[in-house]
Amino acid sequence: MxxxxxxxxxxxxxxxxxxxxxxxxxxxxxxxxxxxxxxxxxxxxxxxxxxxxxxxxxxxxxxxxxPGPAGGWSGVTLACNVDSRAEVDTAFAAAVAAGATVVAEPTDRPWGGRSAYIADPEGNRWEIAWAGTARFDERGALVSFG
CATH class of the missing domain: 3.10.180.10 (2,3-Dihydroxybiphenyl 1,2-Dioxygenase, domain 1)
Known part of the structure; x- marks a missing residue:
């Protein structure tokens, strides 16, 4: 290789x-x-x-x-893209119910999608997003974007 x-x-x-x-x-x-x-x-x-x-x-x-990180936000976000605009709100609510901290409520974004941000119990940031151009395979793996 x-x-x-x-x-x-x-x-x-x-x-x-x-x-x-x-x-x-x-x-x-x-x-x-x-x-x-x-x-x-x-x-x-x-x-x-x-x-x-x-x-x-x-x-x-x-x-x-x-030296190790001092805590706080690392400058990295992870993302979970969902299949529909409405699923952003549903997934966001489920994450908060599981113990996530609200970072940014679900909102329509200027780029045409919808997203929200949560933090896990150690502050790692996750974006929960819907983008109309995202396509997934049967496993949920992203196969195209745009």
Missing amino acids: DALPSRLSVVTVGTRDMGRLRSFYRSLGWPESPGSDDSWSAFLLGGVLFALFPLPELAAEAAPGV
């Missing part, structure tokens, strides 16, 4: 409180992958593995010698 393949396979979030974050994502109804425990946990989401890993261990692997 001469090039890095154009794919995203795994998104890993470093966690300060694994038990709390695992519980939050399970309460959304996301099925946890076999073998998950408080040393590593994962959820298969439409073809991408969303993984949780203790922050000190992740830092040792991915950023050796670099």
